[in-house]
Amino acid sequence: MGLLSKKDAALITDPLLDNNPITIQVLGICSALAITAELKASIVMALSVMAVLALGNVVISLLRNVIPSKIRIIVQLIVVAALVIIVDLILRAFAYELSKTLSVFVGLIITNCIIMGRFEAFALANKPWRSFLDGIGNAAGYGLILVIVGFFRELLGSGTLLGFKVLGDPIEKTGLYALGYENNGFMLLSPMALIVLGVIIWIQRSKNSSLIEEH
């Protein structure tokens, strides 16, 4: 990446794999289980978190020298809550159907540990540009896992991707269904998201043994 120095680029690439907020830091699990039954909801959740985290990191970073340390957690909470409410209002004004699907989960963004975690661990100690990159990187790492889980859950659970019937029609018995294939309704339930997530963590750690903790 010519635009970014090596150090800055690492802020984006690290959280994608070796320091992924979900699979390595095990943050943001709640929303990863809740909304990944469809690929579309995963993508929207990932983008919403990206917007909130990048903006929030910048705001916190700009304020880092003036925030009183005694109430810094409350200040972080106010910043993220305000941003989330604004995102929610914008969704309700311009993407109403989507906002209804996400209405339950918009509140989950506020309590998403990734956001508070990055504010506290990174933005309070770094300059705005680096904080911005850190926010994008971590949200991308979070989003990547969400999209992978959403992809498998929607494909195996409903036989669709983004609503398109990629495996044929289950009622008319076309495509794969003609061969006797059936959708697995269990994939649509949250427990399967945890299992998919577990498989992702397993694969990741088997590829990179330095990630395995010693006990």
Place this chain on the structure above:
Amino acid sequence: MSKRTDSNGYTIVFAIIMVLVVGALLAFFASSLKPNIDENKRLEKQQNILYAMGVNENDESSANFVSTTVAGAEFVKYIKKQIVLEVDGDVVTSQQNRDEYMAENNNQEPYLIDIKQQQTFAKEGKQRKLPLFIGEKDGKTFYVAPIYGKGLWDAIWGYVAMDENMVVQGAYFDHKGETPGLGANIKQRFFMDDFIGEHLLTENGDFAGINVAKGNNDPKNEEKTDNEVDAIAGATITGNGVTAMIKADLALYVPYFKTLKK
């Protein structure tokens, strides 16, 4: 180490300024986006009402509204009349058509009547207004009534389309925050479609409502006069909420349907 930002005075001043700035920002967004949000809600109500009477773009499994771009035109095309009723016991005491209602109520369309607010009026002993939307499609007349109640976590509501014998012709349910995969399934086809053809009245003509019943001995829902549909596993309280709102709100329309028979 003593920093300027550690003093109590600074902390309090910072907190006050922060609250003022954030408050102003949120107020600005909320008021500038309100027209768009209100318009979305208005179109959604039209889509809901049309959905209940069978004007929708359902495919074989999922529920789809007519698109927002045509909802307004379709609403005018299919909904022939909007009336607002007042009932007292078994008697319809007042029946206003759309123009009469709008003249008295700041040009508010009857389909925008806030059902929750009307329920509060009834509790306070004031007269509750009952909107009813009369639609026609393929030569059939549909009477669509709004219902509102509570589920497990938050509000649930819906629209039920009936014929003149109070036999359900279509239903749409929605919720604010029911559990995804469980209570949230009340807005899925498999649940809403079960209501189609169900009778709200018993054979004697008394109002019985429709029970969302566990232990229903008719899970395939072939019996349409048993006043029961099959419940969703894991969503007992949401299902009970649906039963309750159908019973409470649709019973109020019985006097009107009796006048149709005369």
